[in-house]
Amino acid sequence: MARKMGFYEDFGLKLDLQPVVTDQQSIDSLLAGKGDVIHIDLLSALNLNRDSTVVVNIAQISQKSPIWLVGRKSRGIRSLQDFQGKKLGMWRSGSNLITQTFLKDHNIQMEIVPIDWSINLFTQQVVDVINVMQYNEYHQLLQSGIPEDDLFVLSMDQPQYNIPDEGFYVRADFYQQNQALCEDFAEATMDGWTYAMTHPQETITEVLRIMQEARIRANSAHQSWMLNQMKDILMANPDNFGRLSKTDFDNALKIMQQTGKITRNISYEEFYPRAKPR
Amino acid sequence: MQNRDEDRTLAYQLISFVFVAMLLVFFASILVTRMLYRQIILNSQLDNMRHLAHERVYLLDGIMSNVEALAQGSLNLYLGASISDQDFMDHLQHIHSDNPSIHSICFIDEGFHAGQPVVMTAQDNQFQKVQIEGKDYQFTDWYQIPTISGRAQWIEPCFESDATNTLMISHSMPIFRQESITGVLRFDIQLSYLQDVINRNTSFQVGNSFLISSTGTFITYKDPALVMNQTLFSLAQEYNDPDLSNLGYAMVNGEMGHLYVNGRSSLGQSWVYYHPLRSNRWSVGIAIPQRELMASVNIILLIQTIASVLIFLIVSIIIYARAVNVSKPLRTLARAADIIGEGTFDTPLPQSPKSFEISHLTQSFSAMQKSLKDYITNLKITTDEKNKIHGDVIYASEIQTNLIPKNSENPFGIKDLRAYGILEPAGDIGGDLYDYFMMDQDHFCFVIADVLGKGIVAAMAMTMVSTLLPSIAPYHKDSSELLKKLNQFLCSNNVESNFVTVLLGILNIQTGELQYSNCxxxxxxxxxxxxxxxxxxxxxxTALGVFEDLDIGSSTITLNRGDEIILYTDGITEAQNVNEEFLGISGLEAIIETLPMPNPENTARSILQAVHDYARGSTHKDDITLLVLDYKHPGFNT
Incomplete structure (x- = not known):
């Protein structure tokens, strides 16, 4: 909506969107200098900085963890303990570290089946539990004929594991050279989100139009669900709208260090330079 | 007023009645017809839908079973015999070429082509072999579902991994080697091929066919915008339509049957018949809108309505014409009746109407006309006679009135007496009597009498008493003797045997001695x-006029100066109030006690007024007679 409403142009920015399928493709594009800004989850971004500061956060979209673990009650999944020994369809990249940490902390052993985006392994009963985004795949399950009251849902939105998801990142050197541009981009983007949340019908219509042009499966009920859930995720901490809080950063870094993904110390200001007083 | 008259015409009423009756029959007929035809047509269409769904299922299952068999045969060939990679590729190429339903074939195995997947597809009728780069395919449904589940499965539609972006469904089989899965054989069918099959016309076409996948996703539908975008459940959410959800659950659960969807979606207001495929968990639906279902019923109802209106119009015209024809002599008869009613009894009546009832009515009316004419003639004679009799009665009443003495200050010039009498007959003439007269210079005779009954006979009896007494009184100084004579006269001349109560007194005005007899x-x-x-x-x-040899006594009292004699008939004491209670002698005495100083006229008028007050509102009527006398009243002498 920021692009449609001309918010980027208002800041003198010219936006070129590049389609990708996986997060890794985004990261590769950024590191290769083909793109300037990417949209990945917080843990993946921290992972990029495990040895040195490669990327910095310029805007934090998600303010809480949207990850849910879902099983079917009719197939015997009624509590966390029922996960024991079952097959879990889990994203092979991105924020799966939260789920892994959670299961390890609760001493739950599961057979992990790495997946990309499809829910069909779950609907075809190939896996017993699947991780889903609250705003996306969960609703796809409902739209595939699984009654909501048949679903057992475990949200990662709980202390220690509530790591925010998506944010915008640029290379650290790019930020040093284009600080104002990055901040303008962040501001225009969040203006776009604000407009989307206050103009839901217009937003849904526009998104449906774009998806249909790109021949991507879409329906208005699902887009409406997504927008409502994103509003919940974006406004989970209204004081930090569009910003990465130190608490969230610290929690994310702690998980990365606990799991041995990162051994060095990374400062909040180093990862999120917009936190520095200007 | 004219309109109201028209509203009451026989034609109007008949047509109105027929209209209401036909309207009721028409509505009942429409309802019954609609209900019966609707059920018949619904059953018939559901039957057609079932046949069509079976046909579509048969066609789709045939295609998919064929693909399954080809895939299994190829796999058996690959695993069962020592076949070179090139020969197996040639085999797959032949299968691809010989079966238009197969869009592409994908084969991956550890020991084949260095473990790299090979996809065979046709582009512009040229067979091509396409390499899949990288290992991302290992995270696709078509690879993961068979390798993890260990069984062959049909995969939900997805886009071809080549550049064509073709939508396909795939039958994906795991390759087992020594109890471990080493690869996948995938046969793809282009979705458009299945869409052509399900949309293909057949000998009979009913409603709209559609196909949904195991997740309720529209695979084919008349509205292409829904295909691969919407599921039955997303559509249910969008239109808040629980019927669609129920349909979705029934179809993805592999059930068979029909359901009415009531919402506003493109499947709304439609009957849907659904039937699962055998090959996978997909389901075929046939939808027919309710309006299409009812279209033929509505045409039947329209024809029925037009026919009913025409029948009504024709029946109305016939009834109107017949009613006007039938009622014409009635109107003529009515006009004749009006003229007869005005007194012209010789008015001719309409002749020989065709209708039996009207003819009968005319005859009856003619008989009534004659009877009426005779009756009026007789009535006129009777009325004349009655008027004459009434005149006589009035004249008799005047005579009767003249027979009683006129009230005067001092009757017969006697200063010691005052008298005042009132006779108020219930009818024109009455049976009461009062009279007084001088028998000689010292004796004053007064009498009051009541003849039993009323009318002429009583009046005649009263007249006899009134005329007889003064004529025989001079010869009888004793009240009892005088009344005996009167009794004998009445007994011998009273043909009707009416008896008469009499109180007769003879007052010596010099001494105040009063001799009286009360019969x-x-x-x-x-x-x-x-x-x-x-x-x-x-x-x-007892009363006179009954026993000829009646023994009559008398009493004598001496009046004091100023005594007032009050005589009255039973019309006073038997006066009734509205509660039909008699006044009685006690009531009369109560009235007398309220009276002022004796004065015959005041006393008589006051008693009469009090009696009238008492009897106000009562329908009972009787002759009332009062005679009041006073003797040597002190005030009178002074």
Whole structure:
């Protein structure tokens, strides 16, 4: 909506969107200098900085963890303990570290089946539990004929594991050279989100139009669900709208260090330079 | 007013009645027809839908079973015999070429082509072999579902991994080697091929066919915008339509049957028949809108309505024409009746109407006309006679009135007496009598009598008494003797045997001695100057005119100066109030006690007024007669 409403142009920015399928493709594009800004989850971004500061956060979209673990009650999944020994369809990249940490902390052993985006392994009963985004795949399950009251849902939105998801990142050197541009981009983007949340019908219509042009499966009920859930995720901490809080950063870094993904110390200001007083 | 008359015409009423009756029959007929036809057509269409769904299922299952068999045969060939990679590729190429339903074939195995997947597809009728780069395919449904589940499965539609972006469904089989899965054989069918099959016309076409996948996703539908974008459940959410959800659950659960969807979606207001495929968990639906289902019923109802209106119009015209024809002699008869009613009894009546009822009515009316004419003639004669009799009665009443003495200050010039009488007959003439006269210079005779009954006979009896008494009185100084003579006369001349109650007194005006005889009459009351009254209940015989040898006695009392004699008939004591209660002698005495100083006229008028007040509102009527006398009243002499 920021692009449609001309918010980027208002800041003198010219936006070129590049389609990708996986997060890794985004990261590769950024590191290769083909793109300037990417949209990945917080843990993946921290992972990029495990040895040195490669990327910095310029805007934090998600303010809480949207990850849910879902099983079917009719197939015997009624509590966390029922996960024991079952097959879990889990994203092979991105924020799966939260789920892994959670299961390890609760001493739950599961057979992990790495997946990309499809829910069909779950609907075809190939896996017993699947991780889903609250705003996306969960609703796809409902739209595939699984009654909501048949679903057992475990949200990662709980202390220690509530790591925010998506944010915008640029290379650290790019930020040093284009600080104002990055901040303008962040501001225009969040203006776009604000407009989307206050103009839901217009937003849904526009998104449906774009998806249909790109021949991507879409329906208005699902887009409406997504927008409502994103509003919940974006406004989970209204004081930090569009910003990465130190608490969230610290929690994310702690998980990365606990799991041995990162051994060095990374400062909040180093990862999120917009936190520095200007 | 004219409109109201028209509303009451026979034609109008008949047509109105027929209209209401036909309207009721029409509505009942429409309802029954609609209900019966709707059920018949629904059953018939559901039957057609079932046949069509079976046909579509048969076609789709045939295609998919064929693909399954080809895939299994190829796999058996690959695993069962020592076949070179090139020969197996040639085999797959032949299968691809010989089966237009197969869009592409993908084969991956550890020991084949260095473990790299090979996809065979046709582009512009040229067979091509396409390499899949990288290992991302290992995270696709078509690879993961068979390798993890260990069984062959049909995969939900997805886009071809080549650049064509073709939508396909795939039958994906795991390759087992020594109890471990080493690869996948995938046969793809282009979705558009299945869409052509399900949309293909057949010998009979009913409603719209559609196909949904195991997740309720529209694979084919008349509205292409829904295909691969919407599921039955997303559509249910969008239109808030629980019927669609129920349909979705029934179809993805592999059930078979029909359901009415009531919402506003493109499947809304439609009957849907659904049937699962055998090959996978997909389901075929046939939808027919309710309006299409009811279209033929509505045409039948329209024809029925038009026919009913025409029948009504024709029946109305016939009824109107017949009613006008039938009612014409009635109107003529009515006009004749109006003229007869005005007194022209010789008015001719309409002749020989065709209708039996009207003819019968005319005959009856003619008979009534004759009877009426005779009756009026007789009535006129009777009325004349009655008027004549009434005139005679009025004349008799005048004579009767003249027979009783006129009230005067001092009757017969006697200064010691005052008298005042009132006779108020119930009808024109009455049976009561009062009279007084001088028998000689010292004796004053007064009488009051009541003849049983009313009317002419009583009046005649009264007249006889009234004329007889003065004529025989001079010869009889005793009241009992005088009344005996009267009794004998009445007994011998009273043909109707009416008896007469009489109270007769003879007052010596010099001495105040009063001799009187009461023959069955009301008691004599004497009121003194001190306003005290005395009732003399003694009777000296029964009424006169019944027994010829009646023995009659008499009593004698001496009046004091100022005594007032009050005589009255039973019309006073038998006066009734609205509750039909008699006034009685006690009531009369109560009235007398309220009266002022004796004065015959005041006393008589006051008693009469009080009696009228008492009887106000009562329908009972009787002759009322009062005679009040006072003797040597002090005030009178002074």
């Amino acid at each position: 069955g009459h009301m008691p004599l009351i004497i009121r003194s100057i001190e306003l005290k009254h005395t009732r003399y209940p003694e009777t000296h015989s």
